[in-house]
Amino acid sequence: xxxxxxxxxxxxxxxxxxxxxxxxxxxxxxxxxxxxxxxxxxxxxxxxxxxxxxxxxxxxxxxxxxxxxxxxxxxxxxxxxxxxxxxxxxxxxxxxxxxxxxxxxxxxxxxxxxxxxxxxxxxxxxxxxxxxxxxxxxxxxxxxxxxxxxxxxxxxxxxxxxxxxxxxxxxxxxxxxxxxxxxxxxxxxxxxxxxxxxxxxxxxxxxxxxxxxxxxxxxxxxxxxxxxxxxxxxxxxxxxxxxxxxxxxxxxxxxxxxxxxxxxxxxxxxxxxxxxxxxxxxxxxxxxxxxxxxxxxxxxxxxxx
Numbered sequence: 001x002x003x004x005x006x007x008x009x010x011x012x013x014x015x016x017x018x019x020x021x022x023x024x025x026x027x028x029x030x031x032x033x034x035x036x037x038x039x040x041x042x043x044x045x046x047x048x049x050x051x052x053x054x055x056x057x058x059x060x061x062x063x064x065x066x067x068x069x070x071x072x073x074x075x076x077x078x079x080x081x082x083x084x085x086x087x088x089x090x091x092x093x094x095x096x097x098x099x100x101x102x103x104x105x106x107x108x109x110x111x112x113x114x115x116x117x118x119x120x121x122x123x124x125x126x127x128x129x130x131x132x133x134x135x136x137x138x139x140x141x142x143x144x145x146x147x148x149x150x151x152x153x154x155x156x157x158x159x160x161x162x163x164x165x166x167x168x169x170x171x172x173x174x175x176x177x178x179x180x181x182x183x184x185x186x187x188x189x190x191x192x193x194x195x196x197x198x199x200x201x202x203x204x205x206x207x208x209x210x211x212x213x214x215x216x217x218x219x220x221x222x223x224x225x226x227x228x229x230x231x232x233x234x235x236x237x238x239x240x241x242x243x244x245x246x247x248x249x250x251x252x253x254x255x256x257x258x259x260x261x262x263x264x265x266x267x268x269x270x271x272x273x274x275x276x277x278x279x280x281x282x283x284x285x286x287x288x289x290x291x292x293x294x295x296x297x298x299x300x301x302x303x304x305x
Contacts, residue, residue, distance in 0.1 A: 001140075002041040002066075003246045005033045005239075006107050006132050007122020009046040009070065012280060013082030013096070016089060018228045024280035025056045027079065028122040028145070031232035034284045035239025035271040036120070037063040038292055039247035043113045045069035045132070047105045049076035059285065068110045076101035089230050090204065109135045118246040120238060123147050126154055126161040133164060140251055143167030143196060145238060151177050163195035166253035169238050171202045184209065188216065197253040200241065200265060202234050210265045214258065219265045220303065222273035222295065229279045233272040240264075240271030270295045 010027030014020070029046045036042050043066040050072060061067060079102035082095045107128055114136050121129040121144030133142055143165040150158050151174060158178075162168055168191065172184060178194075179187035184201060188211035191199050199211040207221040244267040250256055270292055277283045 001118060001246055001249055002043055002116045003036055003118040003120060003242060004043045004045060004069075004109070004113050004116045004132075004136070005029050005036065005120050005122065006045040006129070006144075007032065007124060007235075008079050008102055008105075009044070009048050009052070010079035010081060010102070012231060013080070014229055014231050014279060015084040016227075016229050016279075017085070017087055018226070019279070021229075021279045023080075024282075025059070026081065026232060026280055028232075028235045030060070030281060031235035031275065032120060032122060032239040032242075033060065033065050034063055034281055035236040035275070036243030036246070037065055037239075038271075038287075038289050039240070039243035039267070040118070042066065042243075043069060043110075043116060045107050045109060045113070047071040047073060047101050049073055049078040049101050052078050059281070063284070066113075069108070069113055071108065073101040078102075083231075085230070089227055107132045117141070118242060120144055120242045122235070123150075126150055126158040130157075130161040130164070133161075141166045141242070141245060141253060143169070143198070143242075145169050145235075146174065146178075148174055148177055159194060165196045167198035167200070167242075168196040169200045169202065169234075169241065171204070171234065175199075175201045185216070198256075198261065200268070202237060204230075204233075208237065208265055208269060210261060212258070212261070217258075217262050217265065219262075219269050219299075222269055222299065224273060224276060227276045230276050231280065233275045236275040237268040237272035239268075241268035243267070243271075266296060266299050267292070270299065 007029030008027035012026035077100040080098040085092045117140040119142040179190040181187040205221045210217040244264045
């Protein structure tokens with residue numbers, strides 16, 4: 001069943017200890033969509049300028065990603081971000097952020113998207129996230145991401161938005177900020193009281209923790225021999241997570257089998273790990289479902305006892 005993904009399609013400039021790329025395809029919606037497309041058909045909602053390259057359109061289209069909702073602004077430039085990572089790649093410094101056409105992004109859902117049963121809202125203003133959800137009907141699972149800026153400066157708007165979500169995906173520092181609790185277990189309990197029935201707290205190289213009212217599940221990070229570029233890894237996690245659930249035809253958050261949720265977290269971790277193996281989206285140019293399933297089995301082998 002199809003999944004609608006809303007967020008940024010961008011170009012990035014990235015420097016890591018392994019090298020530097022001045023301009024490469026990026027953006028949250030791009031990473032989410034590419035990751036999720038291995039599990040379910042994806043429909044993207046985003047905006048680009050007329051500098052958006054045909055080869056990048058071709059890459060997205062080749063992964064059964066519906067681009068009807070990709071708005072192109074004549075004379076405009078695509079969102080651009082540049083940053084440099086620390087030696088251990090746990091921290092990064094932003095060097096440049098040019099919002100360009102993304103500054104005026106108002107998500108417009110094509111009529112053909114409105115009946116899709118699954119929705120993942122990337123990191124955009126909470127009011128826009130809420131407006132997208134209101135445009136859809138018959139949703140089975142809806143949720144998304146947020147960040148510290150929206151938590152601190154748009155808190156009431158954010159709380160009103162996530163109250164309608166089935167799942168929320170955030171990192172550990174955002175969970176602490178949103179809940180006001182330094183302890184992650186207490187933080188999760190407070191966040192679940194805000195509305196979402198499913199919470200995933202991403203912890204970078206240390207994996208992720210899944211929380212529901214019935215308990216929690218801890219998944220490790222996948223140990224790579226080399227991390228080339230962690231840009232987009234969290235978004236690829238999100239894509240793997242919701243993509244797996246969409247591919248399984250999960251009906252409602254209240255009735256999801258806990259085993260399926262745990263598998264979704266592992267597939268999210270798998271997709272995030274592949275993202276780190278090359279710069280930008282390059283790993284997805286050759287990645288196969290067979291490789292994904294093999295790494296999933298690797299997770300089973302290293303965590304079973």
